[in-house]
């Protein structure tokens with residue numbers, strides 16, 4: 001597989017563009033990722049990692065430049081289509097897990113499928129598979145607010161997998177985990193890579209420094225890619 | 228003081244609420260249309276795209292309830308016939324002053340434009356670069372204009388219904404006594420021939436998607452159907468050869484069948500004409516409208532014919 | 547089309563947020579209950595009156611002097627009876643009598659027990675009357691409302707009327723109508739015609755008005771012309787006009803109430819708007835999550851609108867049910883009194899249990915439209931929050 005699944009060209013993201021406090025969160029980003037690769041985005045806090053991931057995941061719009069993901073230019077899609085794109089192509093895993101605390105694990109995992117037009121039965125089946133993959137099946141009827149940190153993250157992983165996305169975007173996935181759970185997460189990453197998923201991880205956790213499955217490390221400083 | 232009648236109060240209140248919301252949408256629309264630039268990646272453009280959602284949301288809501296308001300309006304004037312002297316049904320009330328028929332036609336026109344807008348919006352959202360964005364919002368400003376006129380007419384019409392001086396009842400308006408009021412000097416037989424011929428034409432043109440002829444035949448069909456229902460099929464609904472009225476069939480005694488009859492006729496001819504209108508606006512064919520046109524026109528014709536057939540089976544004679 | 551999963555999720559969310567929704571739900575239910583009760587009641591009263599009036603005479607003739615109705619000579623009836631198309635012409639005697647103890651009016655109706663009665667309703671009421679006993683002394687048959695009032699002041703056997711020309715007329719209470727008969731007979735007092743004339747102060751050869759039966763509807767205009775040819779100083783009233791006058795009255799009471807009610811509704815809408823505009827950071831975060839996992843703005847709007855709509859519909863259904871039970875099973879205490887107005891007597895009347903499609907849609911639109919209108923802008927505001935910002 002050598003096809004570039006992600007092609008970012010001359011990407012800029014400016015906050016408050018016309019105001020005095022204009023802030024260049026990303027400037028002139030060029031990035032290509034091949035299908036099935038695992039890329040680590042490194043950089044200090046505030047360097048623009050999350051911003052880049054959000055743009056690649058069509059969750060926010062660039063100020064200029066082109067972003068082509070899975071053959072689609074997502075830089076300027078209307079909301080209906082960028083949402084559809086997220087729903088079919090992208091799985092997000094966030095630092096603070098971002099789950100519905102009041103709902104149980106299964107319902108959280110099923111969320112991305114609600115608007116796909118699948119029947120509840122099919123959704124349940126897909127959710128079961130995803131929970132199995134993320135090793136959280138045994139807690140399927142438990143409310144998220146009663147889960148431990150590690151379990152929460154496994155729930156989040158299951159949710160990111162449930163729509164069978166080609167690309168998984170992880171933003172500081174281990175920042176809220178102890179070492180044990182962080183290592184478990186890395187094991188999961190290996191499984192996902194084996195499944196052929198393209199994975200981008202934004203992190204400053206040193207654990208990822210000596211990872212043997214990493215295809216590339218990308219350093220971001222002040223919104224620019226260096227090195 | 229007709230304004231104190233329950234239905235009138237509710238009707239006007241809802242019209243006012245909808246008008247208020249539409250005004251909000253209208254003001255936003257002007258702002259959007261002025262600064263809209265889909266090519267731009269400025270945060271202003273993204274803000275406008277979000278704002279457009281508010282406008283679409285409001286329009287969907289208001290237009291949706293406008294659709295419900297039309298049968299409710301018919302119901303209201305029907306109900307008013309109980310307090311307006313001389314009126315037996317809505318027909319007398321609607322002709323109580325010169326604003327009535329105008330208002331009623333305007334309401335149907337608005338309903339038609341609403342339908343076109345809904346389809347246009349759907350097509351626009353489905354595409355990736357808002358191809359009909361400006362078209363649909365300009366179109367909305369036109370609808371808004373009509374709605375403002377409608378609201379004024381609402382008030383004028385209702386304010387000018389006198390509950391003291393009697394109005395005519397439907398048998399006077401639709402000429403139960405003496406001469407028929409059919410257009411082009413038609414008699415009922417020829418009217419019926421024309422009715423079924425035009426139905427056939429409407430179906431064929433829809434099946435072959437001849438936008439322009441479909442438009443024409445449906446407009447004619449609507450026109451002829453109105454008379455066919457009032458002067459022929461209606462009498463079978465009422466089972467009374469002298470009862471010629473488009474309104475009485477909306478009443479409970481006839482199982483509200485009027486809503487179904489007029490509803491299917493409207494939908495059938497709407498879809499039959501919408502194709503051509505949409506084609507002009509979008510420069511593109513929309514296919515499903517023709518299919519719906521055939522369906523609703525057919526249901527309408529079957530429903531009308533069924534009344535005649537059932538009457539014949541039950542009584543062995545025609546009226 | 548919301549699929550199964552969407553509905554499941556919607557209910558789940560509503561259930562989880564039930565505490566948040568409960569305040570609005572309760573207020574909404576109250577609001578629906580109040581106006582549904584009034585509307586159902588006024589509608590039922592209208593129907594009641596219509597059915598009562600359908601038993602009224604076709605035409606009523608009154609003598610007019612300086613614009614006011616005055617007593618009509620009884621002999622006119624003979625002349626009217628000869629007009630073609632008139633089946634019968636009968637003089638009537640009735641009038642209002644002021645009952646001092648609590649300031650209400652009775653309607654006194656004079657009858658000739660040997661003759662046919664003026665209306666079918668009267669005919670029905672008097673069926674099986676023991677005429678001999680009734681005429682053996684000055685006696686009357688009273689409506690249930692009248693009975694209640696007379697009993698309040700311990701008039702159990704008889705009552706002393708005070709005719710306008712002075713003196714007293716002692717009239718024995720012969721019988722009373724069953725309460726469920728209907729509204730119009732509620733304040734009625736029926737007595738022999740000459741007695742009624744004495745109490746009401748009507749001269750012997752006079753009557754209150756003359757009623758005509760004209761079976762053919764198309765004949766009526768003709769008849770009216772001929773009546774006026776016989777006597778120029780008369781007013782002719784058609785039955786339909788009375789029905790409409792009554793309907794006007796009840797409709798307007800409802801209408802006035804509605805106007806006041808709109809103020810309540812607008813207040814409620816403002817509260818609703820405020821309530822839904824308060825977007826907590828949890829709410830924002832939830833929306834951010836949904837958007838991140840692939841929900842579109844449209845999907846979120848749909849979710850939020852459905853959430854409100856569900857609350858509104860549920861409140862509407864419950865409110866309507868309560869109103870229905872209140873009006874039709876408990877006969878609307880308090881509100882009922884309001885609708886009878888001042889000059890009439892309260893009574894236990896049975897309202898016909900009915901709610902038609904038009905009534906239903908009116909109540910529905912009146913509540914749902916402002917409700918949803920109030921939440922549209924707040925729903926939009928929350929649906930378009932920036933997901934990245936919302937999850938920070």
Ligand SMILES: Nc1ncnc2c1ncn2[C@@H]1O[C@H](COP(=O)(O)OP(=O)(O)OP(=O)(O)O)[C@@H](O)[C@H]1O
Pocket residue numbers: 015016023025043044045046047048049050051052172
């Ligand atoms: N809405 C905004 N307005 C202005 N500046 C913003 C906005 N959102 C983000 N920024 C700025 O953009 C920069 C990049 O933010 P981003 O969240 O991408 O950093 P990050 O590399 O993910 O940092 P961390 O490691 O702390 O998560 C930060 O300096 C931040 O303050």
Ligand SMILES: [Mg+2]
Pocket residue numbers: 049050051171172
């Ligand atoms: Mg970050």
